[in-house]
Amino acid sequence: MRARACPCGLPASYGECCGRFHAGGAAPTAEALMRSRYTAFAVEDEAYLLRTWHPATRPPRVEFERGLRWTGLQIAGVSGGGPADTRGTVTFEARYTHLGRSGELRERSRFARHESAWVYVEGTATG
Template structure:
């Protein structure tokens, strides 16, 4: 992905201005939604290290396996509950669109996030 390309997370900003600074550690996500969007982008660009680093240590797996058969096509944020700059927890409901084996599909999840050591982490989620 080129830095000038539109960010996969759907904000309309370039990847360089949106999620790349989070992926490279130049800055931290300020809200649960921003972390959700950056994690989606990390899946889209194949940065599983970022996905693993932003997963709460209490719930993250020992390792992540790349899914080379999926292409992430777009992200819709359905709703946000808390998860702001002054919150300790938050939820983000989203629908992620993908293509696998020439078929399209969606992943609908309500994700839970928590702040630990002044950083947002993905805790877990309920998939519909």
Template sequence: MPRRTPRPRPDAVTAASPCPCGLSATYRECCGARHAGSPAPTAESLMRSRYSAFVVGDEPYLLRTWHPDTRPDRVGLDDRTRWLGLEVHGSTDGGSFHQEGTVEFTATYLERGNRGAVREHSRFVRHEGAWVYVGPLPPSV
């Protein structure tokens, strides 16, 4: 019986693809560079690269860029989830001269035929000189 070659996912990202994070650069020039080891210069850049890591299924990157005090043992990515887009609503601090920053965003996805969205106001800090994700801020009242 002949072996079938699996079909690529319709949303497969290549180095020359537009970056999933929504910026006007290729994956290689943008978030792919972060995934390959180039440090994120801002908290927003890190957040965008983490979104792209969900898109391409890069769990090691997600864990590596998560603060050790809040990092889980594993992320548990589901290959049936298709990430559809990212919208950044705003950010505070998180630049070259800051030690902390926040980014508010919405990431939309499709999972088992159901469309959903994750809206989060995330906190980022510098840890050992690099931006890392701490976690969501509590909702404002």
């Protein structure tokens, strides 16, 4: 039986890719965190999303839209966010369907190190 592909689009199974971060591993880069957070939205893992959100900007909970299905992620650019950095940005396009209609979310997300782990700070729509 073939393992389920990771929703983030990398050529690995969910368990080998983003699933290991959802299970408690730390993402080594801002891009890896971005991909794992996209996947967390796709699999509706609220606990992971809240755990990887900066405490200064974290909402009390994450609401998942009924009828929304994430269908693809493309990274458009990365600045900083490497293993030795303290800040980084990732620009991406996330595709989805909602009640049978296709759409996309384009965002530039800011990430920072908090207690030695990458966390999402905030995002700005880019289109």
